[in-house]
Amino acid sequence: MIGIGLPSRHRRVSLAVVGVMWRRELLRYRRDRSQIFGGVSRTVLWLIILGFGLGASLREIEGYTYAQYILPGVITLNILFSSLQCAIALVWDREVGLLREVIVSPAPMLSVTLGKLLGGATIALVQGSIPLLLAPVIGVRFNLAGLLGAWAVMFFMGLLITAFGVVIASRMKTFEGFGSISNGVIQPLYFLSGSIFPLKGIIGGVGFLQIPEALREELRRVGVYAIGGGWVVQLPWWIETLVYVNPVSYQLDLMRFFLLGFQQLPMAADVAVTFALPPIAAVVAAVFMARSFKD
Amino acid sequence: MEHHAPAIVSTGLGRRYGDVVAVEDVSFEVGRGEFFALLGPNGAGKTTTVHMLTTLTSPTSGSAQVLGHDVTSEAQEVRRTLGMVFQDPALDERLTARENLEIHAVLYDVPRRERRDRIAEALTWASLVDAGDRRVRTFSGGMKRRLELARALMHRPGVLFLDEPTLGLDPQGRRHLWDRIEALRAEGMTVLMTTHYLHEAEACDRVGIIDHGSLVALGEPSVLVERTDGATDLEDVFLTLTGSALRDEEAGPRALMKSYAARGGEFSR
Numbered sequence: 001m002i003g004i005g006l007p008s009r010h011r012r013v014s015l016a017v018v019g020v021m022w023r024r025e026l027l028r029y030r031r032d033r034s035q036i037f038g039g040v041s042r043t044v045l046w047l048i049i050l051g052f053g054l055g056a057s058l059r060e061i062e063g064y065t066y067a068q069y070i071l072p073g074v075i076t077l078n079i080l081f082s083s084l085q086c087a088i089a090l091v092w093d094r095e096v097g098l099l100r101e102v103i104v105s106p107a108p109m110l111s112v113t114l115g116k117l118l119g120g121a122t123i124a125l126v127q128g129s130i131p132l133l134l135a136p137v138i139g140v141r142f143n144l145a146g147l148l149g150a151w152a153v154m155f156f157m158g159l160l161i162t163a164f165g166v167v168i169a170s171r172m173k174t175f176e177g178f179g180s181i182s183n184g185v186i187q188p189l190y191f192l193s194g195s196i197f198p199l200k201g202i203i204g205g206v207g208f209l210q211i212p213e214a215l216r217e218e219l220r221r222v223g224v225y226a227i228g229g230g231w232v233v234q235l236p237w238w239i240e241t242l243v244y245v246n247p248v249s250y251q252l253d254l255m256r257f258f259l260l261g262f263q264q265l266p267m268a269a270d271v272a273v274t275f276a277l278p279p280i281a282a283v284v285a286a287v288f289m290a291r292s293f294k295d
Numbered sequence: 296m297e298h299h300a301p302a303i304v305s306t307g308l309g310r311r312y313g314d315v316v317a318v319e320d321v322s323f324e325v326g327r328g329e330f331f332a333l334l335g336p337n338g339a340g341k342t343t344t345v346h347m348l349t350t351l352t353s354p355t356s357g358s359a360q361v362l363g364h365d366v367t368s369e370a371q372e373v374r375r376t377l378g379m380v381f382q383d384p385a386l387d388e389r390l391t392a393r394e395n396l397e398i399h400a401v402l403y404d405v406p407r408r409e410r411r412d413r414i415a416e417a418l419t420w421a422s423l424v425d426a427g428d429r430r431v432r433t434f435s436g437g438m439k440r441r442l443e444l445a446r447a448l449m450h451r452p453g454v455l456f457l458d459e460p461t462l463g464l465d466p467q468g469r470r471h472l473w474d475r476i477e478a479l480r481a482e483g484m485t486v487l488m489t490t491h492y493l494h495e496a497e498a499c500d501r502v503g504i505i506d507h508g509s510l511v512a513l514g515e516p517s518v519l520v521e522r523t524d525g526a527t528d529l530e531d532v533f534l535t536l537t538g539s540a541l542r543d544e545e546a547g548p549r550a551l552m553k554s555y556a557a558r559g560g561e562f563s564r
Contacts (some may be wrong), residue, residue: 020401028389031430093387095549095557098398101385101446102350105402106374174548176555295352 005285014111021115022122024098025086029123035085039078039130045154046074047131050196051138062201063220064260067138072256073195075154081188082127083158086120087165091175094292103293113286124158125151135259142259149258156278157251157263161189163281170285170292192239193248199240199264200233247273300363302327302454302485303348307357309508310343317343318508320357325454325487325550326500330480332496333489334533335505336542341489342382344505345458348487349379362453375403378452382459383549384439388432392423392442395431396449403450405500413449421445421473455479457488461495493529502529506537 015110029035051067051074058066095101101110132150135142142150168185190196215267235243243249250265250273303325318340325331335341346352346357350370358365364372386395396417400410418427421441431439440460447455460476461469473495480486488499496502497516501546504512504519512519516529523532546554 014404016401016404020398024387024390024394024398027394028387031389065498092552095552096383098385098387098395100381101379101399102402104351104374104379105399106404107402142474174555176549176551194468293351295346 009114013114014108016117017107017111018118021102021112022119025116025119026122027084028089029086029119029126035082035127038081039127041076042077042081043131044133046077047071047134047138047244058203061198061203062262064215064262065138068140068260069198069256069262070196071131071135071138071140072150072252072259073190073193074131075150075255076157076193076195077186078127078192078250079124079157080129080161080190080248081182082123083120083161084165084181084186085178086116086123086180087162088169088172088175088181090116090166090169090289095174105288109290109293110286113166113284113289116166117159117282117285120162120165121155121158123162125154128154128158136228140259146258146261150255153251153255153258153274156274157248157255159278160251160281163278163285166285167281167288170288189248190207191247192242192246193252194243194264197235198233199235199243201264203233226276247277250274300360300524301325302329302489303331303359303543304363305344305348305357305359308344308354309356309358310347310352311355316508317326318347318505321505321508321510322357323503323510325485327485329485330498330500331485331487332499332502333487333505334491334493334496334502334529335489336537338542339507339537341505341506342458343508345456345487349377349456350374363426376453378450378455380440380447380455380457380460382462383553384436384443386431387438389430391428392418392421392434393427393431395442396446399446399449405450409536417449418444420448435468437464437471440464440468440472441475444472448479454485454487457486459489459491461490461492477496482537494534497529504533504534504536511536 045069047070051065051070060066061069089097090099094179103109129151132147165181165185168181224234250270252275253263253265254267254270263270301324303323305321305323306319308321309316311412319339321344333341333344343352347354348361348366349364351371353367358367360366361373362376366373380492387398390398393414396414397410400406401412403530405413415424418424421438421444423438423442423445426434426438432443434442444457457476461472464472469492474487476488477498488495490496499516501513502519503510510531514522519532520526520528523535526532527537
């Protein structure tokens, strides 16, 4: 099934090969302190500095503080970086790294690709969990089910982005820095995913009204989320369109649902995109990767 | 039948990229246990020929068999039976020597219970026992090459392909590695290597000289010297056949990335 359109060598799956390639990605990650540092520093910059800084003006979004609102976004940003770094390393690996040794070996290429993708997804899970450690600081509480749900989304998001990155990497001949990937791929996907601005709803902007929590609960029950200078979000139609065509938006929305209980897009769309798209992308990545070795 | 077949048979092997002919009509045989060298200036088609024989590049004309298996239709059998050392190290530099060897053992389906012994054996063979748990990025060029050669032998290949095995090594490193290769020869291993160093080629059973993608000479080194007017050694033969014009190659992606790494680029570790 999975091998349609692939040469015979790519059809079989060897669990040992998947395992060793997966383990290789994790070892490489563990030994790259700059990546772990990047995950921590992005978390501090976005979640704490931007979260509390901009949160001073944007008091609340549908009852959540700004830092709370962007928590799933910061997780997404970490995943975008780690998955794309993992995938783009292929360009390097193919020209001056281990990959030639893998290609000349009898190992089935589909298993090699699967190991790579699962490795990228696992690293995404770890990197994505760094912002979660700061959840108590910004007052986010979730139960075990919420955590497991968020982890599932992180893993599938990592799978999707790594697969996407593998497709890009298989078309790159040479590599001169991660800057073009960061500016050309990561930032558009990040900004256009509802990560740092809401798609709809009511934003409360004025801070002089301190409402007791009990009263707030009561107001929420009747559908009033913000009072005192609140306004209704109205995005320009073209931004809205770009957000809707970005698959990351749906995964992020589902993650926000698991962590905050807040959702802006239809649940069915979220679930479908989150879990159905990554396996399809993985098959596409396998085809592209196999093709990039053909000379 | 397979048992008596030569180790390598290349019949009219050719590869073109669009209008550019990289290799054309290359025919030769390498017998079992033979030590064979492919010589040629830069860009002559040596590496493309080796890549076709090792299933990395598909031929656009002709055919080739390695130990009786066709490189196109039986690529999987060919891959299982050959050992390969690339021109540039194909190691994961962030991993240790042992971890690199472990990956090889899995890729070649070495039985799990034998893996430990084979890895220990390879490290001993490469004189890297003490460096086994060091990351490869801390290795010198000679250590990397020894590790790669030991790795290529781990699955007991029937034919060994070495693409410029001593390139970039200092005289000590080159001598050490060459002694290892000679030891393999004494054990009866079939070796096809490409090289720039003509005294290495002189030590081979037979050599083939490739220029502009075609085989221009084939035979025992001493016979080639005899046959060429005024030649006293293989270098004279080589220069007579290939001329003395300089061969400047354009930098490919690999060269570009290596220079990027040398300047301290990302992912170079």
